[in-house]
Amino acid sequence: xxTPDEIxxxxxxxxxxxxxxxxxxxxxxxxxxLRSIVEATDGNLGAHLTTLEAAxxxxxxxxxxxxxxxxxxxxxxxxxxAFSRYVTTLQAILAPPNPDISGFDDNQ
Amino acid sequence: MxxxxxxxxxxxxxxxxIRHRAAGFQDYQAESGQLLLWGLAYVVGFALTACFRDQLxxxxxGVVSLTTAIGTWLASRTGVDxxxxxxxxxxxxxxxLLFCLALNIIFWPLTPEQGxxxxxxxxxxxxxxxxxxxxxxxxxxxxxLGGLCLGGYILLLPVFWPWMTLACGGTLIVSGLWLRAV
Numbered sequence: 001x002x003t004p005d006e007i008x009x010x011x012x013x014x015x016x017x018x019x020x021x022x023x024x025x026x027x028x029x030x031x032x033x034l035r036s037i038v039e040a041t042d043g044n045l046g047a048h049l050t051t052l053e054a055a056x057x058x059x060x061x062x063x064x065x066x067x068x069x070x071x072x073x074x075x076x077x078x079x080x081x082a083f084s085r086y087v088t089t090l091q092a093i094l095a096p097p098n099p100d101i102s103g104f105d106d107n108q
Numbered sequence: 109m110x111x112x113x114x115x116x117x118x119x120x121x122x123x124x125x126i127r128h129r130a131a132g133f134q135d136y137q138a139e140s141g142q143l144l145l146w147g148l149a150y151v152v153g154f155a156l157t158a159c160f161r162d163q164l165x166x167x168x169x170g171v172v173s174l175t176t177a178i179g180t181w182l183a184s185r186t187g188v189d190x191x192x193x194x195x196x197x198x199x200x201x202x203x204x205l206l207f208c209l210a211l212n213i214i215f216w217p218l219t220p221e222q223g224x225x226x227x228x229x230x231x232x233x234x235x236x237x238x239x240x241x242x243x244x245x246x247x248x249x250x251x252x253l254g255g256l257c258l259g260g261y262i263l264l265l266p267v268f269w270p271w272m273t274l275a276c277g278g279t280l281i282v283s284g285l286w287l288r289a290v
Contacts, residue, residue, distance in 0.1 A: 004119070009111070011122070014123065014126075015122065018126040018127060022127055037126065037129050037130050038126070090111075090120050093116040
């Protein structure tokens with residue numbers, strides 16, 4: 001049986017990865033926007049972003065918009081690949097390959 | 109640790125939900141810029157019309173041309189395929205203008221007040237339809253815009269131009285800020 005990526009397979013991190021995956025490659029999303037999409041608290045989201053950043057799945061950039069500090073998040077190439085693999089794994093769990101069909105082919 | 113089919117289905121459902129929410133968020137963000145821009149344009153257009161009624165055509169030709177140019181630039185900055193978005197944006201603006209022109213031809217002669225109601229009412233109807241089909245905030249914007257403009261035309265005709273500055277321009281600006289605050 002296939003096992004989904006344990007780093008992504010957690011409710012908040014799954015939402016973060018799904019939200020960032022909707023953006024074009026190289027497009028950044030502000031922390032506050034991400035927070036409202038995934039409906040998490042600042043601390044909770046920050047902690048999960050640290051985990052995803054440590055796995056090289058997301059990139060985090062801190063700068064200033066005028067005088068206000070701003071944090072932006074982006075899905076890395078590795079993260080995009082990992083998320084795609086994760087979705088494929090989930091689909092495979094839901095629809096495992098039918099052994100009867102391969103057995104039928106073998107008998108021909 | 110293995111994952112059951114139920115857990116997998118739940119995770120895929122969660123991904124679909126977040127995808128829908130993120131799309132809505134991006135849609136509202138892109139729309140808010142256009143609402144603020146056109147709201148400001150309507151404020152300027154209606155305020156100038158209130159002051160110089162005999163200059164109605166040059167005022168609106170200038171306001172619409174300038175706003176379309178800025179709007180196209182804004183639209184081209186969204187997403188990767190900015191060029192295609194800009195052309196689609198120009199096509200939408202062109203369609204609205206042609207619709208207003210067609211109604212002017214069909215119902216000619218129109219009073220300036222009647223003519224000024226066409227674009228806001230079409231806009232209100234488009235937002236209501238979009239709200240019913242896609243996202244609830246557009247429904248609120250459409251109802252508010254249509255209601256205020258029509259109410260002003262029926263009840264406040266002596267102060268029509270200043271009223272439209274607030275009812276049309278003001279509503280679009282407030283709506284733009286509201287979408288930005290998602």
